[in-house]
Amino acid sequence: MANKEMDVARGVDLKRYMGRWYEIACFPSRFQPSDGKNTRATYTLRDDGTVNVLNETWSGGKRSYIEGTAYKADPNSDEAKLKVKFYVPPMLPIIPVTGDYWVLHLDHDYHYALIGQPSRNYLWILCRQPHLDEEIYNELVQKAKEEGYDVSKLRKTPQSDTPPEQEGPEDTKGIWWFKSLFGK
Numbered sequence: 001m002a003n004k005e006m007d008v009a010r011g012v013d014l015k016r017y018m019g020r021w022y023e024i025a026c027f028p029s030r031f032q033p034s035d036g037k038n039t040r041a042t043y044t045l046r047d048d049g050t051v052n053v054l055n056e057t058w059s060g061g062k063r064s065y066i067e068g069t070a071y072k073a074d075p076n077s078d079e080a081k082l083k084v085k086f087y088v089p090p091m092l093p094i095i096p097v098t099g100d101y102w103v104l105h106l107d108h109d110y111h112y113a114l115i116g117q118p119s120r121n122y123l124w125i126l127c128r129q130p131h132l133d134e135e136i137y138n139e140l141v142q143k144a145k146e147e148g149y150d151v152s153k154l155r156k157t158p159q160s161d162t163p164p165e166q167e168g169p170e171d172t173k174g175i176w177w178f179k180s181l182f183g184k
């Protein structure tokens with residue numbers, strides 16, 4: 001099943017996609033703190049057509065974040081295949097890291113989305129609200145499974161009923177990034 005070419009959403013209106021998205025579930029990765037909660041992404045369309053990406057999470061009571069840029073992998077395609085570029089480490093951003101961001105499914109109201117990439121090593125379920133109806137969540141998990149993902153690796157992300165609106169105290173030393181190198 002993993003060799004099947006993934007179905008990717010087409011005709012996504014980037015302007016409608018912009019704004020805040022809450023991480024409902026994901027595959028754990030070394031790029032995110034293992035104890036992160038209230039994880040979210042905020043996307044802002046720039047004048048040049050690229051997207052500013054702000055990923056935030058709270059770990060140990062402190063806000064960790066990284067900013068990057070997303071852009072269409074093929075500007076002439078209507079497929080929702082984007083590239084996202086971050087510079088690491090966050091406290092001295094000098095090394096570019098680029099990854100794939102494929103919108104595999106997006107509902108018509110742009111309320112929830114399934115995000116993946118071709119290696120199937122990363123997967124996210126996102127929602128405009130910090131909580132997603134369980135039936136919809138299960139439908140998205142099934143879609144991921146149909147695209148060849150090992151959904152047993154999927155972990156729900158803890159979200160508060162009232163997510164933080166302010167940035168809060170920052171992890172100014174980038175400790176989360178160093179911990180991520182060791183899978184912590």
